[in-house]
Amino acid sequence: MKCASKAGCVPEIGLGTxxxxxxxxxxxxxxxxxxxxxxxxxxxxxxxxxxxxELYGEGHAEELIKIASSGIEELLVITKIHPSSLxxxxxxxxxxxxxxxxxxRPWMVMLHWVPVGYHICDVVxxxxxxxxxxxxxxxxxxxxxxxxxxxxxxxxxxxEPVAIENKYSLRYRRDELDVIPLAQREGLxxxxxxxxxxxxxxxxxxxxxxxxxxxxxxxxxxxxxxxxIPNVVPIVKASSASHVEEIAQSIGWxxxxxxxxxxxxxxxxYRFQQY
Ligand SMILES: NC(=O)c1ccc[n+]([C@@H]2O[C@H](COP(=O)([O-])OP(=O)(O)OC[C@H]3O[C@@H](n4cnc5c(N)ncnc54)[C@H](OP(=O)(O)O)[C@@H]3O)[C@@H](O)[C@H]2O)c1
Numbered sequence: 001m002k003c004a005s006k007a008g009c010v011p012e013i014g015l016g017t018x019x020x021x022x023x024x025x026x027x028x029x030x031x032x033x034x035x036x037x038x039x040x041x042x043x044x045x046x047x048x049x050x051x052x053x054e055l056y057g058e059g060h061a062e063e064l065i066k067i068a069s070s071g072i073e074e075l076l077v078i079t080k081i082h083p084s085s086l087x088x089x090x091x092x093x094x095x096x097x098x099x100x101x102x103x104x105r106p107w108m109v110m111l112h113w114v115p116v117g118y119h120i121c122d123v124v125x126x127x128x129x130x131x132x133x134x135x136x137x138x139x140x141x142x143x144x145x146x147x148x149x150x151x152x153x154x155x156x157x158x159x160e161p162v163a164i165e166n167k168y169s170l171r172y173r174r175d176e177l178d179v180i181p182l183a184q185r186e187g188l189x190x191x192x193x194x195x196x197x198x199x200x201x202x203x204x205x206x207x208x209x210x211x212x213x214x215x216x217x218x219x220x221x222x223x224x225x226x227x228x229i230p231n232v233v234p235i236v237k238a239s240s241a242s243h244v245e246e247i248a249q250s251i252g253w254x255x256x257x258x259x260x261x262x263x264x265x266x267x268x269x270y271r272f273q274q275y
Pocket of ligand 1: 015017051052143192193198200219236237238242244247
């Protein structure tokens with residue numbers, strides 16, 4: 001488990017669902033069987049944290065989580081809603097839609113991003129109100145800067161955000177400069193999305209060479225590397241049961257200190273380089 005004082009303890013790896021059940025605002029039912037099988041396998045293997053959105057497959061990803069998690073009580077679901085309106089009634093309506101599609105109360109809700117022209121405190125206010133009405137346990141902030149997180153922590157009235165969800169991978173380490181240290185200081189969970197750089201790290205020969213020492217794949221080495229960082233939880237997407245099985249075996253073992261540092265050094269440039 002990974003613990004952060006504000007969020008509590010959560011599984012060390014979360015499953016993502018972007019591309020499952022369709023694309024942004026576009027439903028696709030054609031691969032439902034495979035998607036449900038993959039998610040179900042992940043839940044069976046103890047991956048009990050899942051990230052989704054009302055946008056993914058026009059809500060169909062949420063429906064597939066409902067089917068795959070049938071009979072499973074302990075499951076932490078993070079969902080995100082489109083920030084088209086911060087009007088409390090609209091945020092409530094959208095979150096209610098997600099709750100119905102999921103068939104359970106989300107553990108956490110976020111707005112996908114801070115809409116242009118709004119202050120982070122407007123986002124906090126909208127989410128606080130939805131959570132206060134009992135539609136989710138917590139709220140978090142997605143696609144935010146360190147200064148927005150700091151501001152968010154000063155403008156809360158009833159409850160604080162407990163997590164940040166930003167892009168973070170060995171090839172996109174920008175948040176190590178400020179957002180991750182801030183999350184660690186403030187006891188916030190840091191959910192890193194696209195930790196395989198959308199699949200590219202599966203092909204990384206350096207990670208594969210380290211993995212050979214442990215009989216692990218490049219994917220397993222990358223995910224294990226994040227697990228060692230306090231407060232950080234990678235959110236990784238896989239749409240086949242075999243990929244999910246590989247992901248589940250990323251934890252329960254540890255890279256040596258020496259190998260962890262070698263990987264750190266190999267990808268160090270990505271703290272400063274973005275594309
Ligand atoms: N908050 C936000 O704005 C935001 C933005 C982006 C993403 N997210 C969340 O973060 C999640 C993860 O990010 P992501 O989907 O962008 O990228 P990712 O997790 O870095 O990469 C997903 C890709 O890796 C592949 N993969 C997974 N396991 C593999 C394995 N064992 N071997 C080889 N390839 C493997 C997947 O292939 P298959 O699909 O074929 O298994 C998929 O193509 C999303 O699904 C979503 O829930 C949030």
